Amino acid sequence: MGRYVLGRLLQLVPVLFLISLIVFAVMHLLPGDPALLMLAGAEGGAISPERLEELRAQMGLDDPLPIQYLNFVTGALQGDLGQSVRFQVPVSELIGDRFGSTLQLAVAGLAVAVLIGLPLGIIAAARKGGWIDTLCMTLSYVGSSMPVYWLGLLLVLLFSFTLHWFPSAGxxxxxxxxxxxxxxxxxxxxxxxxxxxxxxxxxxxxxxMRTAFAKGLPLRLVILRHGLKNAMIPVLTMIGLQFGALLAGTVVTETVFSRPGLGRLIVNAILSKDYPLVQGAILFLAVVYLLVNLAVDIAYAWLDPRIRYGTS
Structure with a gap:
């Protein structure tokens, strides 16, 4: 098991390198002076040459690109993701303040997904080929096909403005x-x-399963005690992967509902051209997503020894 975990950790190294390179390149691929763009987005109005030179020196923009990238990676490994141009505080501090809200939303979203998705799938399998199966699968396709922003606005219109059951934002x-x-x-x-x-x-x-049915056990007991237990291994893997996706997918949801989370922070940082904050937040979410995937792989290998021995 230790060799398998070590191998998975080593596989993360080139992925993390590629992610850091892409995140770093975002700012430098933009046309124009990055420092000028950031000050124009964060402060607006006239920009003094002194303030421009101060920001360039602060971010090391006068150094060659390889040196800038090396400084960026070194700082990230030490937990230093730079300083926000708009808020004038460390990016890591802003991420720490907002990540709790994003994590809460992702956990709640995953709970909703499990509470709705698992019963639908079990009922559809138990009634394969019937109208109940068709209805359950239709509902699943509808749910997974609706754009998040459209669904969010629809729920706000119905449950906030019409029924007044839940707050529309914040x-x-x-x-x-x-x-x-x-x-x-x-x-x-x-x-x-x-x-x-x-x-x-x-x-x-x-x-x-055939033996359980031959014994005359009720359908419900066969499904829950024998079938579900063995069918859950790939489902648990998908649940873990979906959790990572939910963490990264809160950007639109937090914007629609004005939640003070990491996703909304990224949107505001993009609008104000606060590139150090955008870089740091995206890099942080990417690392969290990779770590969640790693945890899922390890859990899968623990549940199914064939994975770590390469026999499956």
Missing amino acids: GSGWKALVLPSVTLGLLSAGVLARLIRSSMLEVSTEDY
Whole structure:
């Protein structure tokens, strides 16, 4: 198991290098002076030559590109992602302040996805070929096909402006989390529903399932005790991957519902051309996503020893 984990960690190195290179290149591929663009977006109005030179020196923009990239990577490894041009505070501090809200939303969205997707998939597999199966799969396709921003606005219109059940934006407490988490979780719910249906149908042909039916066990007991347990291995993998995707996918949801999370921070940083903040936040989310994927791979290898021994 240790060799497998070490191998997966070593595979992350070139991926992290490529991500850091792409994130670093974003600022330098833009036409014009990056320092001038950042000051124009963050401060507006007339920009003094002194302020421009101060920012260039602060960010090391006068150094050759290889030196700038080396400084960027070295700082990132030490937890230093630079300083926000707009807020004049370290980027890592801003990320730390906002990440809790984003993590809360991603966990709530994943809970919605599991609570909706798993029952839909199980029911569809149990009623394969019938109208219930068709209805469940139709609902899963609809849920996974709706654009997040459109669904969010639709939920706000119905549950905030019409029924007045939940706040439309901002707020605190569980009510403020309901609409954003449903908006974020429905997409993953459709994916999980189709996967659990496929997994359940695959294990339904196994000998132990036929034996359970031959013993006269009720359908519900066979599905929950024998089928679901063995069908959950690929589903657990997908749940982990979906959690990483939900963390990275909060940008639109937080913008629609005005939540003070990392996604909304990135949008505001892009609009104000605060490139150090954009770079740091995107790099942070990419690393979190990779670590979640790594944790999923390790859990999968622990559940199924064939993975770590290369026999599957």
